Amino acid sequence: MASHNGLGDSVDVKIEKSTPTVTDITDTATETPVNSPPPTDDDTPVALENAVGVVPEIYNRFGRGRKRLYVAILSLCAIVSPISSTGSLTAVPSIASDFGTTGSVINIGSGLYVGMMGLSALVWGPMSTVTGRRPVVCTSIVSFFVFSVATAVAPSTSLAAFFIFRMLTGFGGTGLLIAGSGCIGDLYPPTARATALGWFQSGVLIGPAIGPVLGGVLVTYTSSWRSIFWFQSGVAGLGALLALFVLPETIHTYVWAGVPSKRKKARVFLAALNPLRLAALFKTWNVIAVALASSSLVWNMYSYLTPIVYVINPRVGLTTPLQAGLMYLAPGSGYLLGTFLGGRWADYTVRKWIGRRNSQRLPEDRLRSMVPWMGVGVPACMLIYGWLLEYNKGGLPAIVVVMFIQGFCQLMVFPALNTYCLDVMPSRSAEVIAGNYFMRYVFAAVGSAVSLPAINKIGVGWFSTISAVFLVAACLGVMWVIHTIPSQGGGEETTTT
Template sequence: MYMLFMGVSALIYGPLGTTYGRRYPLVVACITFTAFSAGNALAPNLAAFFVFRILTAIQGTCFLIVGATVLGDIYRPVERGTAYGWFLSGTLIGPALGPFFGGVIVTYASWRGIFWLQTALAGASGLGVFFFVPETIHKKRSDELKGLSRKEKARKIWHWVNPWHVVVHFRYPNILVVGLAASSLVWNMYSLLTPIRAVLNPRFGLESPLQSGLFYIAPGAGYLVGTFGGGRWADHVVKKYIRKRGSRVPEDRLRSCVIAMGVVIPGCMLIYGWSIQKRVGGIPLPVICMFVQGVAQLFCFPSLNTYCLDVMQKRSSEVMAGNYVIRYIFAAAGSATCLPIIERIGIGWFSTISALFLVVMAVATWMTAQYGSSWRERIDKDSSEEE
């Protein structure tokens, strides 16, 4: 439910980031996220817990979408990959290392401590946003509301924040493919992280949440190491093709992630899954696979995410929102279905399915890098003829 509502809320925050700027939605999201996190910690029953988790999910998406568009506002295209790599280090290390710290807390204290820690972190982030993040958008749509009647304001605001403005961008094949490519990575990420305790505890005879939580350090360390190289590699590829072609084409950035997505991560998943199912390699082998695939993920996400900022600069917030809608639908599906599928067909075959998904999307991403520019031009031409 948390993942699903993160995807749904992207339909809201994408248009809001364009209409009211970057700073205002971020400040509001920080305040509400902190309050709802405290609500989780104080939840008197399971129903209240679910409600507050959903509410925190809705607010949390703002940081991913609006935070990303801030980078698009202040960094040049040839620098965005590096900046985005550092931005992603926080968004990816959290899901990887969170279960480890959660395991420590529930082993020695109450589960409510997890959400008091989250409340404290959210509050500190809110102070940072309030005091140190300026408005970065060049022109807010809301500035056009001055002097209008209440009815005219309502009509314009609805037109601007209508979720359809996010969905409509999927008519561009290149944007749809990049959304599915990011979804294959997120599917892989959450279907790897979610069942760690259920899969590895029986395999290695582990008993406590703390012991299984240690395995989350491997992908988290991989994400951190990948931060130093993934974004820079994406920018390097962009600069290489600028020298080669004499101009910048947004699709060139996608070339930087094809090998990692189509070879490295699928290879790691196959070795990880079958080594566990066949009980070979001991603890070091899955740990190494999780680390390497973590590094490779950070060689993919900066490329795919920054492409969303580059391809339609004036609509970057909405394009980014659409990408998060589709990827979190897959994240929700991966989190919800991975355990039942693993119990039915085994971790080996499940990892094979994940690997095939990645390979297919790597091929589609390569095709987008080759032909995406012409796809965009054709859609724009058709749209102008209809008008």
């Protein structure tokens, strides 16, 4: 009987076989991530989930309404962590003044927050595969709530306490992003999941854009930066209640389900946390290239959102936190519009290429939908944005339009990249997502920390040019995956009948 051990690829086992051991898990950690098979012209049977209009029974456990409810809950939980990553940007001068330091130091704290989001992926990804999705979502949102409250009450005499609580909040928040993506992969078949993932990712990407707006409003009308963290505590508290009392377990198979004793469960869990397991997922170029593409987009987003208060405000005459926060509505509106189209466009592209190949699906086909947006749209916007600011041309309207278009283009890219992570290695999708988040948030942390000093050193025009070159190079890597990986073959099917 074919089954999944939860951490490796499909294996043939008999029901009476013993439960997974630490050795089993360690062995699967060295397996190479699956490449897609080359296109063929024969009449080989096609996996059910490859066929348009055919949905395997495993994806029909929940009705359409319940699936949408679960996606809504996951999106609410997922949005709080990205909001927190940028929510204090418009209040940086106030926070710096309260703690007796500079804006650059506070931005380093934001970089540490984002960096901790990346490091925590090493824990949350394997954990969601071993214990299931629900424990990760619940643990993550509850810890995020607790440390958000701790940040809100951090004494002004201890900058270290503020940084530590911020970092612990970031550690908790990433589990929502990783397990949430895994839940959507559990609920929807490959030909439809990008649309649902697009809604989920809209929260992840809109969060960094609307965070400064909310922060600006709260600081303006409460005269305290602490209100930002009380607000995110309230949203996290609501998300925690919904996750604890409404959200079910969605994973199809997980390791602990077959491990009877607590002692063996502990051994399995510790073995899964071995960071070499996650590193083993990056043995093939397709996983590396997609992770770099995601990283270039997140680097770009954080490196141009973080210094807005110090770069745009002086050039266009904005003086209050609320005015500065409104600038973030431009990319946020672009993200929102892209939400309605990005996932649908990726799913349409997959179905179109399934038709061209006589019902055979290749995960790489999904990536075709993002190439023009990432290779041309986002870099062009970044160049225009940077050099308009460098020479103080175009005024506020031109900057707003460019930021809006850039936000839209990014949401046309992310659903394809994230869904590819779910498709390329189904039995370890949460870990692939975790590795992807680890790399992207490392770049986000660096972007948050170095953007303002770099702009002060070389100018916003050249810094934006560096970001644009990074984006184009990463897109070329994705194009290489699209046109090379399927023709290499040598791997197993990424889907099973």
